[in-house]
Amino acid sequence: MTGAGQEAVIDCRNLWKIFGRRADEAMKAVQKQGLGKIEVRDQFDCVVGVQDATFTVGRGEIFCIMGLSGSGKSTLIRHVNRLIEPTSGQLFIEGQDVNQLSARQLREVRAEKIGMVFQNMALMPHRTVLENVSFSQEVRGHSLRERRENALRAIDAVDLNGWDQKYPDELSGGMQQRVGLARAIAADPSILLMDEPFSALDPLIRRQLQDKFMSLSAEMKKTTLFITHDLDEAIRIGHRIAIMKDGALVQVGTPEDIVTNPADDYVADFVAGISKLELISAGKIMEPVAVFEKREGPVDLSTWPEAHPDHSLDDLVNLSIATQHPVVVKANGHPIGIVTKNALLRGIKGEVDVMNTAAE
Amino acid sequence: MAETQFSILDPFSSVDLGLAQSADGVKQWAIDNRGVIQPIKNFFNDMIVGIDTALNAVPPMIMLLIMVLIAWQAGGRRVAILVAVCMFALGFLSPNAWGLAMTTLAIVISAVILCFIIGLPLGILAGKNDRFEAGIRPVLDTMQTIPAFVYLVPVVMLIGIGNVSGVIVTIIFALPPLIRLTSLGIRGVNPSVVEAARAFGANPRQILFKVELPLATPTILAGVNQTIMLSLSMVVIASMISVKGLGNEVLRAMGRLDAGKALVGGLGIVILAVVLDRITQGMGQSGRERGHRHWWQGGPVGAVLRLAGKN
Incomplete structure (x- = not known):
């Protein structure tokens, strides 16, 4: 779960905390019978503070x-x-x-x-x-x-x-x-x-x-x-x-x-309620150029605004405001995807097309 | 004595558990253990007489000046003026009033020092331990409510009449508020501050001395103030077991129906109470409430330091 190649400084394994006088009994019951929070409260008068945190x-x-x-x-x-x-x-x-x-x-x-x-x-x-x-x-x-x-x-x-x-x-x-x-x-x-x-x-x-x-x-x-x-x-x-x-x-x-x-x-x-503008990158919402061209026919990408896959939705909005065209996403100078206005709006709403992400 | 018939409706008059007689045994025990009690008594007597002699050895005007300076340091200028006025009034009450007041002061100081030595640890313990607090509470209630005359006699039997008995009797009456308020002060310390101290690696002793006691100090000093006031209220009763001072004046005046003498003694006690109360209350207030940061920056010490700094 840690980031790549990092040592774990804090390593928390199956941590439980049950408050109350009969906490130990309650803990045993939880481990043996898999009681839930409410059963523990009713049967042992204990409160579960932390359950199985890893x-x-x-x-x-x-x-x-x-x-x-x-x-x-x-x-x-x-x-x-x-x-x-x-x-x-x-x-x-x-x-x-x-x-x-x-x-x-x-x-x-x-x-x-x-x-x-x-x-x-x-x-x-x-x-x-x-x-x-x-x-x-x-x-x-x-x-x-x-x-x-x-x-x-x-x-x-x-x-x-x-x-x-x-x-x-x-x-x-x-x-x-x-x-x-x-x-x-x-x-x-x-x-x-x-x-x-x-x-x-x-x-x-x-x-x-x-x-x-x-x-x-x-x-x-x-x-x-x-x-x-x-x-x-x-x-x-x-x-x-x-x-x-x-x-x-x-x-x-x-x-x-x-x-x-x-x-x-x-x-x-x-x-x-969270704004997705800063969180979602262009790479997540673009559709591959081939898919776009299949639907819309061949297009001239040279006049369209360009973005990088890591650019946030906020950046894409700024690029799109000045033009009627979709935004073309380029990696190493090669166009790899297109972000249409509709895709951009869906992205802002947080609806990321999983198909596209998988195809990426 | 006629044999009383046991009756279920009134069992109390016929059953004698012999409590009163067994309490009488105290006297025999005291006589048997004279060798142990005497040295302890002598030690405390020397302490009280020492303080008394010291206070009376200082010329009244010097003593007055010292008290005013202490008051200025502890409570600021207004308290100092009040103390000066009070002490002059005390001195002019009657020619021997000053000496008697110093003797009473010596008894009170001894009692309060001993109360502090006994009461502070007990109060801390009570503040930390619920069970101890629950156990000590009825004892404190008893100490405060039981009539002084009840323990006057056993104490005199154990130790004999004189200053030491007077101080012991005073301690029994004046100790409870110090224990209660110390416990209250420790319990009143913000638990999140204590938690922070723990989170930064303080051990229990460091938490007590660096966090809990400093934060409880105002409450503890309120307890000291109460202890002083209660000690003063005991001086008349203590004078019945031959403790000298203002209380003895009042007692003798009562015997002779001498209203004037009683007034001198009584007023003397009141004035002493006012003076001690204002000084200890001033100590309870932090210096920052009076507009300076540290205690040495105000009062006479601050004035001297400022003068020294200018030259």
Whole structure:
């Protein structure tokens, strides 16, 4: 499931979390009899938080988990640094089983390998920005000079120069979350856990922070698990997206996969309102030149606008506005397909002709 | 004594479990264990007498100045002025009022220090552990509601009359709010901040000292404030077991129906209460609420630092 040739930094296998006093009994019943969420609730008075989650995240990848509130995504992400213990299943970080670590090793992993950003920021109100950002190094016992240097570098990375001596309540919401981000990256961890980091912010600030995060992430190449309830955000940020419903991962795939091939009605419902302009490429909606010519007769392609198979629908729309002709898609200088106005409109509606894609 | 007939309708008058007699055994136990109790008593007595002597050794005007400076640092200029006015009023109440007030202050300080040493760990434990909290709550309720005279006698039997018994009696009455408010303060810390501390690798001790206690400090100081107030309200009762100070004034005035003397003692206690209350309340407020960032940037320390910085 990981991108080609990448090692799995986070490897989650058949992870289950059942909340409640009789969780272990319920787990056994689930494994033996295959009980569902509702049976578990009725028979054992337990709540299934995560059911059978399996996924891997490759190095440098941004993996988004999208789901509505109560779908178990925050529970799932907390298993990565074992803030929550799983009822069953395994989770490996760089090959190390998190659930086999001693309390001491676990603290070391949390402080040095994993940075976490929280939805409600969770900054410490009695500490300055600098003291907040250097917290993870402080608990590891690093020298004052070293942690100050690292913290200032992180504060610089999120554009908060000069705010290091302020207290969190003197900062706006967006700035507070940037402090949260700085705190997460200060110890230079290899993994970032983002638990709905931008959900509590207004749309403009959210967009700014998404951009900031994406540029930082491209620069630092951190493996990121990103939780969100906003599919637009997941599509903007994620290399791959997992859709979560009732504690289970319904579909895992690239943004384009999810939008063009929703696994079930639930995902389809989500995807319905998403703009496809940036997601679908010309290669997906073009029809082969031969097919086009068979229908319309021979045509002179030289006056038609040209596009590349990777161009997005948005680019095709811009090309089409200026002319009455269809767009010709060329690869290495050779025309390989035609995008008619109708095909373009269907693409914008998300109706990708599977025949054409297969023929490609 | 006539043999009482057991009756199912009134079983209580005929059954004697001997609770009162067994409590009397305390006296014999105390006499048997004199060798253990005496050194402990002497240690605490020395501590109280030491504080008392120190407070009385300082000339009143110097003491007044020190208290005003503390008040300025803790609560700002307005509190400092109030404390100055109060302390002058206290001194002019009667020629010996100042000395008595210092003795009372020594008892209160000793009691509060011991309350803090006992109450803070218990409060933290109660804040972390639901079962312990459930167990200690009825004990605290008992400590606060049981009439002081009930435990006055056993304490005197165990330790004898004097300052140490006075402080113990005061602790029994004044300790509960500190434990309750410490527990409340720890429970009131935003759980997501604690979770963040865990997520960044803090161990339980670091979470306690770097996150929970600092955030619970205002509530804990409110508990200290309550403890001080309750300690002051015990000084009259404590004076019945020969504790000196303002309380003793009131007690003696009661015996002689001397309204004037009672007023001096009573007003003295009230003034002391106001002064201590304002100072501890000031401590509970963070410096940032009064417009400066760190405690050393305000009050007399801040003024001295600024002067030093200019030269």
